[in-house]
Amino acid sequence: MELHFLGTGAGMPSKERNTSAIAMKLLDERGTVWLFDCGEATQHQILHTSIKPRKIEKIFITHLHGDHVFGLPGLLSSRSFLGGEDTLTIYGPTGLKSWIEATLALTGTHLTYPIDYVEAAEGIVFEDEQFIVRAMPLAHVITCYGYRIEQKPLLGELLVEKALALGVPKGPLLGKLKQGHDVVLETGETIYSANVTAPVKEGFVVTILGDTKLCDNAVRLAEGADVVVHEATFDAETAHLAASYGHATNVEAATVAKEAHAKNLILNHISARFLPNDIAKLLQQARAVFPSTYIANDYAQFELRNQEFKHLE
Incomplete structure (x- = not known):
């Protein structure tokens, strides 16, 4: 499993960071890609990667703010042009389906594949023989969900x-x-x-949180996770602004990972107020609370294989 960050900014695109989108590449596990959020110009970001839009099997939307959804209509259209035929399932809050369908209808966009819509609610939103995906509401200014992706135990190797x-x-x-x-x-x-088989192997757990201020549900979703992706729109010096805007600081994100006994934390959704030379300080502040913290830049890739986590250069 790999996490490929397509957009790591907050609110609007900047020269350094595009708006929110994360690709979970499950090519070894199921030959597909899952996308979490789809901010403006996500498909442009994809052009600079090896990701094939027709391989995107599921899209999980955390909430309906534009920096998390404005890239959807274009991506859905391009998926048709690029040979997409398999069903695409889109998960997200109430209103997402009607917005997409109205946009496609008004623009005369014809898709070559069906879309299944799943309205997110607290609990299990997807389960098959390989994975369970759970959703819980977070604490943002509009309805927003976090997702916990659990890979089921893997059969041991045949001897x-x-x-x-x-x-x-x-x-x-x-x-x-x-x-x-x-x-x-x-x-x-x-x-x-x-x-005649090796012991069963535990699957991985990845938690991807939408926009949120510090809250209990973030900790619950992150409990024992191999990787937690948490927003860090603010820092320790701007903590007084975070909660009022429904966002978190880098230190609060690190606190969530620590309280959840997670293994690794990736910070994203970084405000444009932070310039490239500020990133080291953001990381230092978070690592003082939770040492195994990373900050994602656009196009950053992280791999989790055989319980080993690493940042791919």
């Missing part, structure tokens, strides 16, 4: 040589054992999957 030594023939029975099923040989002997 092929051990299975063959126990008399399992090459073929379908090996596949059944790998899938966790016990099998019976022609001799009548039962071979137990647990005896």
Whole structure:
């Protein structure tokens, strides 16, 4: 799994940062990409990456402020031009569906694929055999959600040589054992999957929070997460402004990660008031509270593989 930051700014685009959008690349896990928020010019940002819009399977919208949704109509249209045919599922607050449908209708935009809309609410918004996605409301000036993405436990690797030594023939029975099923040989002997597979591996947990001031639900969503993505619109010196605007500081984001016993924190949604030479100070302030903190710039990539987290250069 990789997180590819397409926009890390706050409120409006700047020379340094575009508006909010994060791609979760699940190419190894399911061959698709999930997008979290889609600010203005997200598709322009995608042009500078290897991401293929037709591979975007799901879009999760945290809230309906323009810097998180104004890129949707263009991206949806371009996905058609670029060969998108598979169903796209869009999750988000009440009103998102009607806004998208009205925009597409008024502009005469025809899509070559169907869209499924899921209205976000507290609880599980998606679940299949691989993942569970939970949503909880945050504390912003309008309805806003955070999402917790949980990968279900992974089956252990099949110990092929051990299975063959126990008399399992090459073929379908090996596949059944790998899938966790016990099998019976022609001799009548039962071979137990647990005896010929490595231990089950825990899946990853990633929490992506929308705009929010410091709140309990942010901590709940981030509990024990491998990676937490949290906004940091303000810093310690401007903390008096944060709550009134429904936003958080870098130090408050670090506090959420610390209280949640998370493993890694990535700060984004950085105000344009902070220039490139301010970033080191922002990071230092946050790391004083939660050492494993990173700040995302546009196009930054982070990888989580086999429980190992790293910032890709």
